Amino acid sequence: MKRTITVALLAGFLLSQAGQTTPVTTLKLDSIPTHLLANVGTEKIMKVESDLANVETYSNSVKNEYEANLKKFVDIPSVSADPEHKADIKKMADAAVSLLKSMGAEARTYETKGNPIVVGEFKAAGDCPTVTIYNHLDVQPADPEDWKDPPFNMSIHDGVYKGRGTTDDKGPALAALYGAKYAHDHKVPINIRFLWELEEEIGSPNFENFLLNHKDEIPTNSVVVSDTIWVSRERPAIPYGLRGLQGVTVTLVTGAKDVHSGTTGGLARNPIGELCQLIDECYDAKTGHVKIPGFYDDVAKPSDDEVKHFLSSGFDLAHFSKAHELNSLRTNDPKEASQRIWAMPTFEVHGIVGGYSGAGIKTIVPHKAEAKLSMRLVPNQNPEKILKLFENFVKEKCPDAVVKPEGSLKPYLGEFTGPYNNAAKEAMKKAFGKEASFTREGGSIGAVVSMHDILKCPIVFLGLSLPEHGYHAVNENFDWQQANGGINMFVHYLAKISQVK
Numbered sequence: 001m002k003r004t005i006t007v008a009l010l011a012g013f014l015l016s017q018a019g020q021t022t023p024v025t026t027l028k029l030d031s032i033p034t035h036l037l038a039n040v041g042t043e044k045i046m047k048v049e050s051d052l053a054n055v056e057t058y059s060n061s062v063k064n065e066y067e068a069n070l071k072k073f074v075d076i077p078s079v080s081a082d083p084e085h086k087a088d089i090k091k092m093a094d095a096a097v098s099l100l101k102s103m104g105a106e107a108r109t110y111e112t113k114g115n116p117i118v119v120g121e122f123k124a125a126g127d128c129p130t131v132t133i134y135n136h137l138d139v140q141p142a143d144p145e146d147w148k149d150p151p152f153n154m155s156i157h158d159g160v161y162k163g164r165g166t167t168d169d170k171g172p173a174l175a176a177l178y179g180a181k182y183a184h185d186h187k188v189p190i191n192i193r194f195l196w197e198l199e200e201e202i203g204s205p206n207f208e209n210f211l212l213n214h215k216d217e218i219p220t221n222s223v224v225v226s227d228t229i230w231v232s233r234e235r236p237a238i239p240y241g242l243r244g245l246q247g248v249t250v251t252l253v254t255g256a257k258d259v260h261s262g263t264t265g266g267l268a269r270n271p272i273g274e275l276c277q278l279i280d281e282c283y284d285a286k287t288g289h290v291k292i293p294g295f296y297d298d299v300a301k302p303s304d305d306e307v308k309h310f311l312s313s314g315f316d317l318a319h320f321s322k323a324h325e326l327n328s329l330r331t332n333d334p335k336e337a338s339q340r341i342w343a344m345p346t347f348e349v350h351g352i353v354g355g356y357s358g359a360g361i362k363t364i365v366p367h368k369a370e371a372k373l374s375m376r377l378v379p380n381q382n383p384e385k386i387l388k389l390f391e392n393f394v395k396e397k398c399p400d401a402v403v404k405p406e407g408s409l410k411p412y413l414g415e416f417t418g419p420y421n422n423a424a425k426e427a428m429k430k431a432f433g434k435e436a437s438f439t440r441e442g443g444s445i446g447a448v449v450s451m452h453d454i455l456k457c458p459i460v461f462l463g464l465s466l467p468e469h470g471y472h473a474v475n476e477n478f479d480w481q482q483a484n485g486g487i488n489m490f491v492h493y494l495a496k497i498s499q500v501k
Contacts, residue, residue: 058182059487066178066483067156069099073137073170074154074163080115080138080202089115089198092137096120096196103181105194110214112206115198119218122184122192130191131497132220132455133180133490134447135173135227136200139165146474159480167469169200171478172226172486175464179490188491190498193218197447200227203245203407204446211454222420222497223451226486228441228463229471232323233481235314236428238421239461241440242448243345244377244411246386250275250394252401255367258355264365271369272354278398279371282390283347288330288340290347290375292393300380300413302343306440309416310338313437323467342440346376374406376442383408409446420458423496428462431489443471462486462493 078092079085093109093116100107100120107120115138142151142164149155154163161171173196180192195218197207211218230237252271259268283290290296302310315338321329331337340346354369356362375386391403415421416438428436441461452459464486470476 055182055488055491056484059178059484062178062487063480063484066174066487067161067480070161070166070171070174070478070483071154071156071163072099073174074161074165075152077142077152078138078165078198079141080199081141089138093118093198096137100177100194103177104184105181107194110210112199112210114206117198117207117210118194118196120194120196122180124184124187124189124191126189128189128191129221129498129500130193130219131494132193132195132218132223132451133176134195134197134223134225134451135176136169136197136447137165137173138198138201139168139170140201140472142474142476148475151476161478161480162475164476166476166478167465168471168476169227171483172464175483175486176224176226176462176490179487180494182487183491183494188495188498190494192494193220195447200445200447203247203409204450205407207447208450208454211450215454218455220455220457222457222500223455223459224424224493225445225448225459225461226463227445227465228443228461229465229467229469230463231313231315231437231439231467232319233466234434236432236434236436237313237439237463238416238424238428238436239439239441239463240416240421241342241379241413242411242444243342243440243442244381244383244449245374245407245409245444246377246383246390247372247374247406247408248387248390249404249406250278250371250373250398250401251368251404252370252398253368254400255365258364258366261363261365268365270365272352272366274398275352275354275369275371275401278394278401279349279373281397282373282393285349286330288346290345292347292389294389295345295375295386298380298382298385299345299378302339302440306343307335307339309438310342310440311335313338313439315439320467338439341442343378345378345381348374348376350374372406376444377409377411379411379413381411383410409444410449412445412448412452413440414452414459418458419500420460420497423493423500424460424462427489427493427496430492432485462489464489 072095076092076095077085077088096118097107097109105120105122109116109118144150149162151164154161184192197204199206228239252275254269254271282292315334317332317334317337350372352371355366356364377383377386387405394401394403425436448459464482469478
């Protein structure tokens with residue numbers, strides 16, 4: 001018999017029976033030693049080939065089940081930033097453990113000083129490598145008044161799932177779970193561990209201590225993170241870098257109460273105006289250029305090869321604007337634009353609080369104002385150093401203002417070569433029929449830096465979200481096309497990396 005069989009389909013047998021670890025592309029049945037064929041049987045090999053080949057049939061068969069479980073997850077308002085949702089966080093953790101166990105995985109929660117962490121595992125027979133799949137199950141706040149559909153009552157419209165957390169990050173988490181279950185049930189020789197965090201949206205303040213306290217219980221050969229965004233539906237993306245973050249609030253108090261602007265105006269200080277002036281001195285709002293001395297000193301600019309990858313990724317300004325519903329941009333140059341969102345630091349104003357915000361005008365001079373700010377950071381920038389530069393700048397320009405740090409995340413820069421990234425690219429092509437590009441991610445995932453520093457293993461990003469899915473925005477959504485492809489992608493990825501020594 002001359003039938004060709006991919007090693008991904010034979011890995012379970014070859015690794016366990018012969019200790020084979022060298023990746024190759026294909027084998028023929030007549031090239032396999034006869035004693036191995038005798039041990040496993042030709043019919044058994046052919047069944048494994050057939051089973052893995054039917055992954056798309058499987059993913060379509062579990063569509064209704066996937067949607068039902070996604071709705072259960074999305075309907076739980078697991079908002080980590082709001083203490084009033086503490087009970088919902090526990091409910092989310094319990095639901096996650098219950099689902100993992102119902103699918104045949106071992107699962108439990110680990111308590112931290114903050115929210116719990118859910119750990120699950122499909123264990124393979126024999127001495128097999130381990131992959132850890134990271135996702136988060138906490139979500140951003142959502143004001144129902146701003147949404148077309150209720151944010152915590154998931155609705156389905158023609159294969160589109162609408163609700164907070166559908167794309168960030170519950171939908172991708174469940175796609176990874178269903179792909180892992182299929183791989184496990186069909187004997188792909190790899191242990192598959194799940195780390196589901198419930199504090200990612202607030203900067204993962206307790207994740208690093210969890211890893212330090214339990215690293216001996218969760219050893220792993222590699223990590224895959226499914227919490228990133230493609231360039232477009234037509235162009236999958238595999239990021240290899242993340243920006244860091246330093247958030248701050250700046251508060252200025254100039255009196256004991258709001259006062260009449262006719263009586264005191266012209267003499268009383270206006271804290272809103274002064275904070276606006278301070279912000280103007282921090283950065284140029286039209287160009288985005290940061291004016292804080294020393295801010296750019298340590299920025300590691302992307303290499304020429306990286307910029308080529310950015311430009312060849314299919315990044316398109318018109319599509320980007322449409323997906324994010326932006327009327328205009330700071331530049332129309334694709335080269336500069338891609339570097340601005342993936343490889344350059346930023347200064348952003350998220351909100352100014354103070355004074356009167358009701359209908360019409362209330363003629364008062366406010367006594368207090370607060371600015372909510374953050375700086376996205378890139379490789380070689382240190383959040384502590386940036387915070388110190390900012391604090392010194394505020395002290396010089398507005399001495400009465402009080403700066404409060406609001407979360408700090410280091411930037412991350414990995415590799416875009418090697419066996420795991422090659423496997424990721426092949427798996428995406430197999431599942432979606434499209435060539436993936438290597439990019440960086442403009443956002444931040446605090447847990448990634450912790451996993452890199454403590455678990456000390458390769459990290460690969462296999463996200464499924466699209467720009468139009470609305471990360472952190474109103475009317476967040478996900479869709480079956482991405483979920484279905486994601487299930488397929490994870491099966492192929494797990495089969496491929498089971499061969500990596």
